[in-house]
Amino acid sequence: EAGVTQFPSHSVIEKGQTVTLRCDPISGHDNLYWYRRVMGKEIKFLLHFVKESKQDESGMPNNRFLAERTGGTYSTLKVQPAELEDSGVYFCASSELAGVYNEQFFGPGTRLTVL
Amino acid sequence: GENVEQHPSTLSVQEGDSAVIKCTYSDSASNYFPWYKQELGKRPQLIIDIRSNVGEKKDQRIAVTLNKTAKHFSLHITETQPEDSAVYFCAASRAGGYQKVTFGIGTKLQVIP
Numbered sequence: 749e750a751g752v753t754q755f756p757s758h759s760v761i762e763k764g765q766t767v768t769l770r771c772d773p774i775s776g777h778d779n780l781y782w783y784r785r786v787m788g789k790e791i792k793f794l795l796h797f798v799k800e801s802k803q804d805e806s807g808m809p810n811n812r813f814l815a816e817r818t819g820g821t822y823s824t825l826k827v828q829p830a831e832l833e834d835s836g837v838y839f840c841a842s843s844e845l846a847g848v849y850n851e852q853f854f855g856p857g858t859r860l861t862v863l
Numbered sequence: 864g865e866n867v868e869q870h871p872s873t874l875s876v877q878e879g880d881s882a883v884i885k886c887t888y889s890d891s892a893s894n895y896f897p898w899y900k901q902e903l904g905k906r907p908q909l910i911i912d913i914r915s916n917v918g919e920k921k922d923q924r925i926a927v928t929l930n931k932t933a934k935h936f937s938l939h940i941t942e943t944q945p946e947d948s949a950v951y952f953c954a955a956s957r958a959g960g961y962q963k964v965t966f967g968i969g970t971k972l973q974v975i976p
Contacts, residue, residue, distance in 0.1 A: 752906075781964075790867070791907070791952060791966040804963055806864075839907070848958045849895055849914060854906045 750774070752855035754840050760861045766828040769858045773822070773842030780823050781843075781852060782815060786836040794838075797823060798845065809834075830862045865890040867955050869967025876943050877975050884970045886953035887935040893955040895962070896929060896936050901969075902949045910951075911938070914958070943974045 753772045761767050773780045782794040794813070795805040799820035808815070812831070817823040827834055837857040843850040866889040876882050888896075894915035899907040913920045913927045913936065920927050924943075929936040940947055950971050956964040 779962075783966075788872075788968075790869075790968045793963055793965065796963060843962070849912070850962065851897070851909050851912075852962070852964060854899075854908070856906045 752840055752842050752853050754838075754855040754858050756858055757856065758859045758861075760863065761830055762863050763832055764829045766826065767830055767860060769825045769827075769838050769840075769860070771823045771825070771840030771842075771855055773840070774853055776844070777842035777853075778820070778845035779843040779850070779852075780817060781841045782823070782825055783839040783841065784836045785839065785857075791839065794825075827860075830860075832862050835860055835862045865893060865955055865963075865965040867953060867965050867967040869953050869970060871970060872968060873971045873973070875973045875975060878943060878945060880943055882940045882943055882947070882972055882974075884938045884951055884953065884972075885935060886937070886955075886967050887933075888955040888965075889934065890955065890957075890965075891934065892957055895956050895958045896927070897954050897956075897964070898927060898938050899952040899954065899966075900949045901952065907952060940972075943972075945974050945976050948972055948974045 755770045780797040785791045793807040796803045797817045814826045840855040841852040843852045869886045897912040900910045901907040926939045950969045953967040956962045
């Protein structure tokens with residue numbers, strides 16, 4: 749079974765440009781999470797989808813970030829316009845909805861560099 | 864919200880020695896504590912987890928302990944091997960389908976052959 753996939757693996761853009769990250773969760777996983785890790789810091793929660801609905805977006809830094817999950821399958825995270833402090837590794841994770849203790853399976857991450 | 868503190872941030876041990884990573888959490892309602900290992904260039908992967916109804920859990924060379932009263936939990940790796948070198952993240956969450964996981968800062972473990 750394929751794991752969580754993310755595209756692109758790396759992205760280098762200039763300040764002010766737009767970037768869209770994509771995440772394909774494990775098939776059948778209704779929970780989808782976005783995280784970001786800035787170098788040397790914690791893996792920080794950004795937001796959580798249950799199917800196509802945003803369950804919790806309390807970690808989104810500001811309104812330059814827009815996440816979508818149309819149809820409840822893959823998700824995109826758009827940063828527009830990008831700023832220097834947006835640099836970091838963006839992880840996506842997915843898990844099953846049913847059950848009490850559900851392992852979150854991570855994707856390989858997208859390394860975003862804003863110059 | 865939940866806050867997870869993790870230390871040390873870096874740890875070097877000789878092959879065969881033990882390594883211990885400690886974490887504290889702030890939300891007394893947290894009841895699920897996973898540990899993730901991220902090898903260089905790879906994705907974080909769950910290596911072990913502990914639920915609040917137990918105090919210790921072992922899986923071969925790794926073990927986790929949990930002290931709910933003190934709100935701290937630890938990862939113990941015995942007989943370390945070079946392939947244990949990685950960044951380890953502790954995390955805390957409330958169990959349930961709508962888990963929001965809060966991670967620690969990560970510990971970079973280097974096992975010296």
